[in-house]
Amino acid sequence: MAAQTILSIIPTLKEKHSGAPSRLSQEAQDVRGRLFSNRTLPVSRPREKPVRLPPDVSQEDFETAVKELRGSIGDENVEVNDKDLVDGWYIEHPNTHDAFHIADQEELVSSATVYPGSTEEVQATVRWANKFKIPLYPISIGRNLGYGGAAPRVPGGVVVDLGRRMHKILSIDAENASCVVEPGVTYFGLYEEIQNRKLPLWIDTPDLGGGSVLGNAIDRGVGYTPYGDHFANHCGMELVLPNGEVLRTGMGAMPGPDGSDNPTWQSFQHAFGPSIDGIFSQSNFGIVTKMGFHLMPETDHQSYCFTFPHDDDFEQIVDLIRPLAQKRILGNIPQLRHVIQEFNVTGKRKADFHDGTGPMTRDEIRAAASKMPLGDCSWVFYGTQYGPPESIAAQLEVIKNEFAKIQGSRFFLPSDVPKDHYLHDRSLVCSGVPVLRELEWLNWVPNGAHLFFSPIAPTRGKDARTVHDVVVAAHKRHGFDLFPTLCVAGREIHYITNIIYDRAQPEMKARAVRLMREMIDECAAKGFGEYRTHLLFADQVASTYNWNNSALMRFNETIKDVLDPNGILAPGRNGIWPKRFKNKGWELKTEDVDLANIGPRS
Known part of the structure; x- marks a missing residue:
């Protein structure tokens, strides 16, 4: 028996940064209809637990902290997570928990969601988190589905939803075949804008188009054109470090004339000296607020497929593909x-x-x-x-x-x-x-x-x-x-x-x-x-990269503790824990198959 629900009108891109393009409105409606017709869970149910507070933060201190942040970036831009949890679906997804919860739905939940509207407001949020020792978990859109979605790794952490108010396409340079986007720009959004401008340029998209262009690249996602390595085709980023300072990488580290952005920022990935962009991918070392990308000039193309009859053809297929x-x-x-x-x-x-x-x-x-x-x-x-x-x-x-x-x-x-x-x-x-x-x-x-x-x-x-x-x-x-x-x-x-x-x-x-x-x-x-x-398996995966007494993780932890001494920025993301949390029972390893309680374990 399918769960009964009244379906809302699916938002379009014109109505919401994370909506569906008009060209796919009917398809989105049809897909949602099929998914909901195969659903037995209620759309939402009453919460069994109170607001999940950040670790080591009392109710009184939490309320004081929320009041202060509201005063800094606006009442409407800080929401306490005290409402029923709704899993939704791809277009209308949650930013409070993992829509595809593999643990209990109420286990990996945030205490609040923050919606900064600028790099400056991200800075203010980071400084606030340092003051109150509250973990922050930045998301771009929150559609990292299959890998944990919008869930904080430490229950009760505050989700920083960058997409709701930071979703501008800051530039598209047709001559340079490049663009600069904020975290809330989806593949749908960037594609539609290029089409609206009638530019002879392609984006590279993953299998689904609703994810963040910036967020997918930071997580080293892939697509399927010759520009399919998304992080390899980024060029320049602006980010907020865990102490609230702003950093630009690559040629953006050099100011442009008269206070403008450097004109070479999206032309060349590197600056002078060490190339540091990579340490901000799949890490918790900074919050990226702007990112440049190379775009592909449009060209003729032909898609096709081959079929092979036997399961045992597998090895030969791979060996034929390689050359x-x-x-x-x-x-x-x-x-x-x-x-x-x-x-x-x-x-x-x-x-x-x-x-x-x-x-x-x-x-x-x-x-x-x-x-x-x-x-x-x-x-x-x-x-x-x-x-x-x-x-x-x-x-x-x-x-x-x-x-x-x-x-x-x-x-x-x-x-x-x-x-x-x-x-x-x-x-x-x-x-x-x-x-x-x-x-x-x-x-x-x-x-x-x-x-x-x-x-x-x-x-x-x-x-x-x-x-x-x-x-x-x-x-x-x-x-x-x-x-x-x-x-x-x-x-x-x-x-x-x-x-x-x-x-x-x-x-x-x-x-x-x-x-x-x-x-x-x-x-x-x-x-x-x-x-x-997935974020609940990150500790186990990270522990397998253990050559030379886990030299890679020790290096990552050294960087983490220098940049983030208070351990406020996404502790545990991709298995990187700051000193404040490390070896205190937060890590999940091979033997941890019971995920009923995500927290310190003796």
């Missing part, structure tokens, strides 16, 4: 997906293909695939080529000849499949057009939520097979369908598997936690570490 990618014959970072994802990306439910609660069998997958547009197969390769038509044609001939070495492989263009097939959405994403299609995954189970497991492996068949075998066996042990997506470059693979679970089933959530814990340790034991993870 094509290293020689840059492949135009982008392609995806290699298992055919089961042809099912869930349609928005259909697992129950449409399978009876019972266990994973789909291989025979069921084959039977279902045979009824789909690509037919019975095991692996699907999605690629895109760029450049003049004659160059694209020549590249495709080389690629076809290579993949023909796998008996039974088949080639498809968008014109070969129905208009609602996923290949058309890949074509959009791979030409810089942000979409919503990937949301359909969540309809696989009721109250759908997901975790990402994201190890890195060399682009070698035997290494990819090692990771894959670990993941397959672990999913089988814990009873989950396996949804692997490999983003395959010339030398490394992002092996990303999506663990889809029902938020209403504590037992399923517990199995998902055990599955993650085991895969992290088993892959690390073979030398394959995650590049990005």
